[in-house]
Amino acid sequence: MRPSALQPHYQPERIEREAQAHWDATGAFRAGADAAAEARPKYYCLSMFPYPSGKLHMGHVRNYTIGDVVTRFHRMRGYDVLQPMGWDAFGLPAENAAMANGVPPAKWTYDNIAYMKQQLKSLGFAIDWERELATCTPEYYRWNQWLFLRMLERGIAYQKTGTVNWDPVDQTVLANEQVIDGRGWRTGAVVEKREIPMYYLGITRYAEELLSALDALPGWPERVKTMQANWIGKSVGVNLGFPYSLKSALDGAETQGVLRVFTTRADTLMGVTFCAVAAEHPLATHAAKNNPALAAFIAECKRGAVIEAELATQEKKGMATGLTVDHPISGDRVPVWVGNYVLMTYGEGAVMGVPGHDERDFEFAKKYGLPITQVIDVAGKAYSMDGWEPWYAEHGRCIGSGKYDGLDYPSAIDAIAADLGSRGLGEKQVTWRLRDWGISRQRYWGCPIPLIHCASCGTVPVPDDQLPVRLPEDLVPDGTGNPLNRHSAFVSCACPKCGQPAKRETDTMDTFVDSSWYYARYACPDNAAHMVDGRVKRWLPVDQYIGGIEHAILHLLYSRFWTKVMRDLGLVDFDEPFTNLLTQGMVLNEIFFRKEAQGADGGRIKYFNPNDVDITTDAAGKRTGAVLRSDGKPVDSGGIGIMSKSKNNGVDPQSLVEEYGADTARFFMMFASPPEATLLWSDAGVDGSARFLKSLWAFAVEYSQAVAPTLPAAPENARALATARLPAALAARRREIHLNLRQANYDLGRFQFNTVASACMKMLNALKAAPKDDAALHAEVLREGLSILIRVLSPITPHICHQLWRDLGYGEDVLRAAWPEPVEAALAQDEIELVLQVNGKLRGHVKAPATAGREAIEALARGHEAVIRLGDGRPVKKVIVVPGRLVNVVV
């Protein structure tokens, strides 16, 4: 076809508008659009859907550009690609916005979705928008409710109590994020722990499969699999009992009991000098009845943090209960302590204290003067009570353990477990760190839990034909508890069993429920009668899932669990939802804040956007501080952290797109760093990306007439340029093109897009440097080179490539072009240059025919001036030849 006239100047705004209009008009990104598409192999490329927080942030742009590059690359390689998009639309920020602005969360959310969708469109992503979904719509969340009821029927969902943060002033449950230094974020009141009834999903039933199936996920990064395995935390040990008898304070009656503990170090059992229980443990409660000091200590422990990180870092404290239990082997009396470091949620809520061989117990014993005994000997090491040494915790042989002396770790555990078993006081056991998934949230903006509480029938599931339980969309939370509680139209209902007036459950589901199966719904978002249908079979599982590393554990684990539940219900026929996973590194930015002076209960922290902050430097250019531009007064540095609303350190990509265009924004995002790496945001360098695209455009304009009319579209395939007839200098440039193509293809395969961007820049540099002595041959090399460059670049900057492909006359639509492959003949060379090393140090280069053998190269090296000079007559000990790369002479 004849090329149309290229605009003389690069006009991204116009090019991008036209390309997007073309894609819209042709329905370019509809997956499975017709029979021809269905005939191609499918490829499901999914990026984690965004929370509609208001505007896209850089993390989104990075995530979705990566997904788009993968999508477009596979499309050109012949796949029928599905890349859908939707909205993780329930959650806390909508309630916070409602409190701040008085706007209902629903309106705020839908407005945000409309704005962000337009932003996504302006970036030119190859998204099939016909499949768009939002989790806050009843059409979506009814299936959360439906599946929850199926889980309830099977006992996978069940009720028990759970601990929450309680703000006593606002009379409301707070998220962990809303607790700052133990105080409520709005009231500043000291937060209390509360035990309330909650619904749980039995993820621990799937612990074994969730762990072992990690091995069947070769397409997942090792680090994610390791994190998940550690989170699931399978440990094999011994569950053992310390018998005790208690005298009732009321009537003096003796009750017999057994304190259960779990340990992976049963071999150290004879070194037990105390036991420690959690503050919530029944023994602690019992002991506190007549012991006000202990009761006060327990109360203090219970007041403390809910968050594990805080529990783990707080000072280890304990108090004796005055109770003792009997050692299960020796029968010795062992004192029972309450320890603030013992977690009620792990194992039995009690641990045996072996200060001789556990660092935490050692510190605890030192602090409270409890005895320490050595019961494990490691050959050649001398034990001392004075200070902890890491080897104390190593495996060794038992000493000071009576009949077990001399046994090694496994045999000691076997012997001790056998003896405990014969007394009915213990057995080997597998314990998991993983806990069941508590999904109840005392919040408005979430999926209602479909239950009804009836005075006579108890808790009754909402019948399937009454689903969905619709969330009223016009409420405005005010921070004092769930507004659903006060909304009688929602709460009041009839009991489905007896018809009597009853109350609807007002807790909503954890938003992780919403995101645990959305990937399946994209296959059939329009099905009003079923959660999933046959179309899932074509698209699922997801071939490539892309999202932030911060989701490595929770979201991905919950999704895997949910998939297995759906499989066991016969809804899907695969075991794992995501075949390949790319964990994108986070986009970080600096954090600036001021602690504002406030009342007696401490200052609130106010965060400032880095865009509004100037860095001050000294004469040497070294950073001295930071000031807020608006008032010139200093702000504190909060270090570097993930871009987030709460830290106000996000950078709006919109301005970047408006100033430079989507292609530049996309190119820079890909060029700045490899996808998996953490990226500290800086827009220094955006200019370079813009310059490259401008320069590419100018180059295409300059040579469009020379290059355009002569050759068919993909000459490296259709009619190979004969390297032999090219002058050497021109052939060398052509070789660069194909070398960079080879490199780009390799890098695309491993998702290293920054070097793909580099390769494109190098290709343009090579084309610019191609000698023009022979105008016809020069034009042919350019014709081929540009066609390769435009196609390789098109997944990253699709708009400019769309336009250039047409205007240079390569074809109608670069989307339908075949992906280029390097031509072997173009890569071949007669003579190669080898690195010459003497004793491992670079001393020069030797040229050799490409066909030269080991001996010939060795001879060349021995005769080299540098080898003779540096060898200084010493005998050559060894010559190492790495074919095609280097020769190293050792003297």
Add this chain to the structure above:
RNA sequence: GCCGGAAUGGCGGAACUGGUAGACGCGCCGGACUCAAAAUCCGGUUCCAGCAAUGGAGUGUGGGUUCGAUUCCCUCUUCCGGCACCA
């Protein structure tokens, strides 16, 4: 605290299986064009010594394996992510 990861010029980063460290780009320096500026183009740019040829040092710290280590092993430091109610 525990689990996972990262560290390379002034900056972002490259170096595929242990084989030329710093590709590509930014910034900076010098030059061309311009009345001037912007834009663009050309050259230089890890550090130290030297006019140069060249030599030495160098991939967070300290050690180890190897003819050869950014790459493998051990140690430490700092930073980032997760820790179950932010998403």
